[in-house]
Amino acid sequence: MNKQELIIAFYTAFGPGEDPRCFFAGGRVNLIGEHVDYNGGHVLPCALTMGTWGLLRRRADRRLRFYSLNFPQAGVQEGSLDDFSYRKAQGWTNYPLGVLFALKERGITLEGGFELLIYGNIPNGAGLSSSASLEVVTGAAVRECFNLCVTDVDLALLGQRAENGFVGLNSGIMDQFSIALGRKDRAVYLDTATLAYEYVPVDLGDCLLLVMNTCKRRTLADSKYNQRRSECEGALAALQQKLPIENLAQVSPEVFEQNKALITDEVQRQRAKHVVYECERTVRACACLRRGELNAFGQLMNESHASLRDLYEVSCKELNTLVEEAQKQPGVLGARMTGAGFGGCAVAIVKADQAQKVMDAVGRAYEAAIGHPCAFYTATIGDGPKEI
Numbered sequence: 324m325n326k327q328e329l330i331i332a333f334y335t336a337f338g339p340g341e342d343p344r345c346f347f348a349g350g351r352v353n354l355i356g357e358h359v360d361y362n363g364g365h366v367l368p369c370a371l372t373m374g375t376w377g378l379l380r381r382r383a384d385r386r387l388r389f390y391s392l393n394f395p396q397a398g399v400q401e402g403s404l405d406d407f408s409y410r411k412a413q414g415w416t417n418y419p420l421g422v423l424f425a426l427k428e429r430g431i432t433l434e435g436g437f438e439l440l441i442y443g444n445i446p447n448g449a450g451l452s453s454s455a456s457l458e459v460v461t462g463a464a465v466r467e468c469f470n471l472c473v474t475d476v477d478l479a480l481l482g483q484r485a486e487n488g489f490v491g492l493n494s495g496i497m498d499q500f501s502i503a504l505g506r507k508d509r510a511v512y513l514d515t516a517t518l519a520y521e522y523v524p525v526d527l528g529d530c531l532l533l534v535m536n537t538c539k540r541r542t543l544a545d546s547k548y549n550q551r552r553s554e555c556e557g558a559l560a561a562l563q564q565k566l567p568i569e570n571l572a573q574v575s576p577e578v579f580e581q582n583k584a585l586i587t588d589e590v591q592r593q594r595a596k597h598v599v600y601e602c603e604r605t606v607r608a609c610a611c612l613r614r615g616e617l618n619a620f621g622q623l624m625n626e627s628h629a630s631l632r633d634l635y636e637v638s639c640k641e642l643n644t645l646v647e648e649a650q651k652q653p654g655v656l657g658a659r660m661t662g663a664g665f666g667g668c669a670v671a672i673v674k675a676d677q678a679q680k681v682m683d684a685v686g687r688a689y690e691a692a693i694g695h696p697c698a699f700y701t702a703t704i705g706d707g708p709k710e711i
């Protein structure tokens with residue numbers, strides 16, 4: 324949809340009045356560094372040009388009105404600045420309401436209400452962060468329309484706070500950060516312990532970034548995400564009996580091997596092993612990307628997937644099928660699940676001139692094994708939030 328069509332949809336939903344302002348924030352795909360962002364590790368995600376549009380118009384009273392072109396059956400949902408507690412029945416509007424909650428916690432209150440129309444072209448539940456995209460576009464729209472003193476890093480933190488404190492998912496900072504700070508054709512190499520970050524050019528030469536969607540929907544709040552996080556906390560507490568560490572990312576593979584017996588719970592030991600090795604892999608992968616060593620990068624992607632499948636146990640039959648079928652194809656340098664897992668998407672680096680063959684072969688094998696088709700997208704890496 325173009326801006327004009329979105330404005331017409333806005334008037335249809337909310338009626339005549341002043342023109343709304345129109346904002347956009349992308350989704351994200353993580354290249355490597357999975358399930359380490361709540362363990363102080365480095366991650367290497369990119370913002371996508373696929374994303375979420377938000378059209379906002381201020382109101383003179385304190386009412387909040389929401390409409391999503393992705394959930395038209397929900398109609399116009401009403402709220403008020405004086406009452407925004409989490410309610411499951413509020414569906415998607417819990418994300419923008421969560422951003423208002425996070426602002427309020429910081430002592431930032433809005434002078435008045437607003438109308439917000441949302442349209443997104445990221446498939447929901449695909450693991451490409453449609454919810455973080457919605458949070459960041461809401462934050463950016465509210466910031467600009469109400470002249471709030473909020474930085475891009477704040478936008479990321481507010482989005483994460485909305486997830487953690489309002490929606491109830493104890494997610495890390497990776498998704499919101501990469502969306503709020505994204506740069507065209509660059510990955511964000513982020514140290515999640517300090518929020519120090521660098522941009523790394525994603526120069527894939529004759530290759531492209533292929534996103535493969537299992538089309539198996541999952542909602543993170545219902546998944547075992549929070550459980551993984553507490554398993555890591557258990558492992559950390561066990562290692563802290565002896566090691567002066569604040570997070571699992573501070574443990575090198577060598578130190579881990581010497582001290583892993585401190586973690587008596589076998590499951591927790593496996594989870595920690597994934598985190599420790601994934602952190603180290605991500606640092607190496609980033610160096611490979613900077614040097615243009617794409618084959619080595621692809622190999623690290625493959626290792627990351629195996630670790631997520633076997634040690635962290637967040638993959639599933641659908642993701643394994645996509646990844647393993649892709650890894651067999653000529654022209655595929657590496658493939659792995661991306662995001663939280665349990666469904667959603669995988670990502671592969673593929674020679675551009677072989678991409679069609681890869682999609683045909685993987686698509687056929689996937690449908691035969693799983694019983695429904697998968698979907699493919701070529702990822703294009705975009706900028707952070709902007710006004711259109």
Ligand code: GLA
Nearest residue numbers: 357358494495496497662663
């Ligand atoms: C989800 C979370 C992120 C991160 C990934 C796994 O996308 O929102 O914070 O933990 O899973 O790497």
